[in-house]
Amino acid sequence: MKSDIILAGVGGQGILSIATVLGEAALADNLLIKQAETHGMSQRGGAVYSHMRISDQPIASDLIPGGSADLILAVEPMESLRYLSYLSETGYLVTNVTPFVNIPNYPDIKSVMDEIHKLPRHIAIDAEAIAKEVGSSRASNMVMLGAASPFIDIEFSRIEEGIRTIFARKGEEVVQLNLEALRRGRAFAEENR
Amino acid sequence: MQKHLFLGVEAIGQGAIDGGMSGVYAYPGTPSTEITEFIQENPLAKERNIHHAWSSNEKTAMETALGMSYAGKRAMACMKHVGLNVAADVFLNAAMTGINGGLLVAVADDPSMHSSQNEQDSRFYGKFAMVPVLEPSSQQEAYDMVHDGFALSELTKVPVMLRITTRLAHSRSGVDRGEVLPENPLVMPSDPRQFILLPAIARRKYKVLLSNQALFLKLSEESIYNRYEEGTDKSLGIVACGIAYNYLMEHFPVGSCPYPVVKVSQYPIPEKYIKRLDRECDELLILEEGAPMVEEMLKGFFANGTPVKGRLDGTLPRDGELNPDLVAKALGKELFAGFDIPEVVTNRPPALCQGCGHQDAYLAMNEALADYSKGRVFSDIGCYTLGALPPYETIYSCVDMGASITMAKGAADAGLIPSVAMIGDSTFAHSGITGLLDAVNEKSSITVVISDNESVSMTGGQDSSAFGKIESICIGLGVDPAHIHAIVPLRKNHDEMVRLFRQEFAYEGVSVIIPRRECIQRAARRKRNK
Numbered sequence: 270m271k272s273d274i275i276l277a278g279v280g281g282q283g284i285l286s287i288a289t290v291l292g293e294a295a296l297a298d299n300l301l302i303k304q305a306e307t308h309g310m311s312q313r314g315g316a317v318y319s320h321m322r323i324s325d326q327p328i329a330s331d332l333i334p335g336g337s338a339d340l341i342l343a344v345e346p347m348e349s350l351r352y353l354s355y356l357s358e359t360g361y362l363v364t365n366v367t368p369f370v371n372i373p374n375y376p377d378i379k380s381v382m383d384e385i386h387k388l389p390r391h392i393a394i395d396a397e398a399i400a401k402e403v404g405s406s407r408a409s410n411m412v413m414l415g416a417a418s419p420f421i422d423i424e425f426s427r428i429e430e431g432i433r434t435i436f437a438r439k440g441e442e443v444v445q446l447n448l449e450a451l452r453r454g455r456a457f458a459e460e461n462r
Numbered sequence: 463m464q465k466h467l468f469l470g471v472e473a474i475g476q477g478a479i480d481g482g483m484s485g486v487y488a489y490p491g492t493p494s495t496e497i498t499e500f501i502q503e504n505p506l507a508k509e510r511n512i513h514h515a516w517s518s519n520e521k522t523a524m525e526t527a528l529g530m531s532y533a534g535k536r537a538m539a540c541m542k543h544v545g546l547n548v549a550a551d552v553f554l555n556a557a558m559t560g561i562n563g564g565l566l567v568a569v570a571d572d573p574s575m576h577s578s579q580n581e582q583d584s585r586f587y588g589k590f591a592m593v594p595v596l597e598p599s600s601q602q603e604a605y606d607m608v609h610d611g612f613a614l615s616e617l618t619k620v621p622v623m624l625r626i627t628t629r630l631a632h633s634r635s636g637v638d639r640g641e642v643l644p645e646n647p648l649v650m651p652s653d654p655r656q657f658i659l660l661p662a663i664a665r666r667k668y669k670v671l672l673s674n675q676a677l678f679l680k681l682s683e684e685s686i687y688n689r690y691e692e693g694t695d696k697s698l699g700i701v702a703c704g705i706a707y708n709y710l711m712e713h714f715p716v717g718s719c720p721y722p723v724v725k726v727s728q729y730p731i732p733e734k735y736i737k738r739l740d741r742e743c744d745e746l747l748i749l750e751e752g753a754p755m756v757e758e759m760l761k762g763f764f765a766n767g768t769p770v771k772g773r774l775d776g777t778l779p780r781d782g783e784l785n786p787d788l789v790a791k792a793l794g795k796e797l798f799a800g801f802d803i804p805e806v807v808t809n810r811p812p813a814l815c816q817g818c819g820h821q822d823a824y825l826a827m828n829e830a831l832a833d834y835s836k837g838r839v840f841s842d843i844g845c846y847t848l849g850a851l852p853p854y855e856t857i858y859s860c861v862d863m864g865a866s867i868t869m870a871k872g873a874a875d876a877g878l879i880p881s882v883a884m885i886g887d888s889t890f891a892h893s894g895i896t897g898l899l900d901a902v903n904e905k906s907s908i909t910v911v912i913s914d915n916e917s918v919s920m921t922g923g924q925d926s927s928a929f930g931k932i933e934s935i936c937i938g939l940g941v942d943p944a945h946i947h948a949i950v951p952l953r954k955n956h957d958e959m960v961r962l963f964r965q966e967f968a969y970e971g972v973s974v975i976i977p978r979r980e981c982i983q984r985a986a987r988r989k990r991n992k
C-alpha cells in the first residue's frame with residue numbers, strides 16, 4: 270500500500286490539520302509516514318503545501334517525486350493547480366471551490382475552474398457550504414479530507430478514529446461536528462466521482 | 463511500530479533532552495526555531511529545569527552554551543545558517559579551547575532560500591573550525607546523533623556540529639526514542655587554563671586540534687552513520703551526503719541500487735570508503751545538499767583523476783535544494799513529468815497580515831518621505847521586510863540583521879541626509895544596539911524607526927528580548943530623549959505619525975521613532991490560549 274498526497278492551500282488555511290488527522294489514522298493502521306511541511310515565511314499568506322507519504326514499505330524521500338502523486342488535496346482552487354506537475358497519470362485532484370483572494374491579481378475564478386474541469390479525474394466541492402450546513406465553516410478542512418478519503422488507501426474508520434483522537438480535547442460536540450463534516454465530504458465525492 | 467511522528471527539529475529537541483542536556487541556547491531562525499520551541503514545551507525538560515529561554519542573538523547563545531559546557535554540563539546552541547555567521551567568532555574559538563561538558567551546535571541550512579537571504583552551507587564552517595560534523599539523512603538519525611552527540615563531543619573534546627537542511631527540519635517521520643540519560647554534574651575543567659586563548663596557550667591548543675584531526679577521521683570511518691554499500695555496476699560510484707541519500711534511494715527500493723554507494727552522514731569525509739569507490743568505479747557522482755563541498759574536494763584542482771559529476775559540471779544544478787527528480791535526471795532515469803501547470807496560476811507571495819502595525823508605519827513613512835528623493839530607507843530582517851513589495855515599496859535594503867542602522871549611518875556619512883533605518887524590536891536587540899551607539903557617537907543624521915510589535919513575528923511570535931526596554935536602551939546609548947518618540951501605529955494616528963516622521967527626518971542628528979502595537983497574530987494567539 271502506498272499513498273503519496275500533496276496537500277495545498279494558503280498560509281493560515283490550516284492544511285496541516287488535515288495532515289495531522291491522516292497521520293493519526295495511518296499510525297493507527299500501522300503504516301509508515303513521511304510528511305514534509307511548509308514552515309516559515311510562506312505561512313504569511315503565501316502558497317503552502319505538504320508532501321504526505323503513507324506506505325506499508327519503508328519510505329526513502331521526504332519529497333514526492335514529480336509525476337507520481339496519487340492525490341492532490343487542495344483547500345483552495347488556484348492552489349490545487351500549482352502542484353499539477355506532481356500528479357501521476359492516474360492521480361486524483363480534489364479541491365475546494367472557494368477562492369482565497371489575498372493578491373491583487375487573482376485570476377478570474379471561472380478560468381481557474383475551467384482548468385480544474387479539464388483534468389481527467391477531479392472532485393470540486395464547496396466545502397464551506399457543506400461545513401456550514403453541518404454547523405460550522407471551521408469544519409471545512411474535514412469536509413475536504415472526507416472528499417479525498419475514497420482515494421486514500423486507509424480504512425475510513427481509521428480516519429474517523431483520527432478525528433476522535435485529534436479533536437478529543439475540544440469536546441464531544443466538536444468531534445461529532447467534524448465527523449459529520451468528514452462523512453458529508455466523502456458522500457459528495459462518492460456521488461460525483 | 464515507531465511511536466513518535468517527529469519533525470526533524472522535534473527529533474533533535476527530544477534527542478537533546480534524552481541525551482542529558484542541561485541547557486539549550488538559541489535565537490529563532492527558520493528552519494531551526496522549533497528545536498528550542500519543542501524543548502520549551504516538553505514536560506521532561508520542564509521537570510529537569512533544562513534552560514530554554516531565548517537568547518538575544520546567536521553569538522550570546524553559543525557563548526552561553528560554551529559557559530555551561532565549561533561548568534561540565536551538556537549544552538546545545540541552535541540557529542539557522544546565517545546565525546552561525548553571527549556566532550562564528552565563538553564557534554571557531556570554541557574549537558580551539560575545546561569543551562568540558564558535551565557541546566552541540568545545531569545549524570539549519572536553507573537551500574533554495576525558502577525563508578532566508580542566502581543558501582550558505584554550514585559544513586564549510588565545520589571544516590573551517592576543524593570539528594566533526596553530523597548530517598542526518600532521517601529524523602531517526604537526527605534523534606540518535608543528538609542523543610549520542612554529547613558523548614562524541616566529550617570524546618573528541620570539541621564542539622560537534624549537527625547540520626540539517628529545511629527538508630529534514632520540517633518533515634515528519636517515525637522516531638524511536640532511546641534511553642533517557644542523566645545530566646552531567648557540575649565539574650570544573652581539569653586544566654584551569656583550557657579556556658584562556660592567550661597566544662602562547664592558543665598555539666599549543668591549535669596543535670592539539672590539528673593532531674586530533676586523525677582521531678576525527680578515524681571516528682568518521684568507524685561511524686555507524688557512514689557506510690560503503692556494495693554495488694555490481696561499477697560504471698558509476700555514488701557519494702550521497704545527508705538527506706540526498708534518501709533522494710537516491712527513492713529510485714532504488716530496498717537494496718536494488720546497482721551502483722556502489724558511500725553514504726556520508728559524518729564528517730570529515732570517510733576517506734577509506736571514498737578511496738575504495740574511486741579505485742573501483744569509472745565515474746563518481748556526488749549528491750549533496752547545499753554547496754558542492756565534497757565534490758570540490760574530490761575533484762581537485764587539475765581534475766585529471768576519475769571523472770566527478772555533480773553540481774559543478776551541470777549534472778545537477780549549481781544552486782537550490784535537491785529533490786528526487788533532479789537525482790533521477792542525474793542517474794539518467796525518465797519519469798512521468800506530471801501535468802502542465804496552467805498559466806492562470808499566479809504567484810502568491812507572503813504579505814503583511816491585514817491589520818499589522820508595520821503597514822501603518824509604512825503608509826506614514828511613505829507620505830513623509832514624499833518630500834525627498836527615493837532610496838533613503840535601509841531596512842532589516844523581519845516581517846517588515848515585506849515592505850519592499852507593493853503596495854508599500856518603502857525600503858531599499860535587507861542584508862543581515864542590524865544592517866539597517868549601520869547602512870543608514872554609512873549613507874549619511876556619504877552625504878545622503880536624511881537616511882532612515884527601519885528595524886524590528888527583536889532585530890534591534892539582536893544587532894541594532896551597537897550600530898546605534900556608533901551613530902550617537904558621531905551625531906549622524908539618521909532617523910531610526912524601531913517598528914515594535916512586541917514579538918519576534920517572522921519566525922512565529924517568540925518573546926522579544928527588548929520587550930519593554932527599547933526607550934531606556936536608546937536613552938542609555940545617548941540618544942537625546944527629545945528625539946525619541948513612541949506612537950501607536952493605527953489609522954487614526956496617521957496624521958500625527960506623518961508629522962513626527964517629517965519633524966525627525968528634518969532633524970540633524972540621531973532620532974528614534976517607535977511605532978508600537980502588538981503583532982496581531984500574537985494578540986490573536988494570546989486570546990485563543992486564554
Ligand SMILES: Cc1ncc(C[n+]2csc(CCOP(=O)(O)OP(=O)(O)O)c2C)c(N)n1
Pocket residue numbers: 489490491492520542544545546548843844845846863885886887888889890915917918919920921926
Ligand atoms: C542572523 C539571523 N538570525 C535569525 C534570522 C531569522 N529571522 C529573520 S527575521 C527574524 C525576526 C525579526 O523580528 P523583529 O525584528 O522583531 O521583526 P518582526 O518579524 O517581529 O516584524 C528572525 C529571527 C536571520 N535572518 N538572521
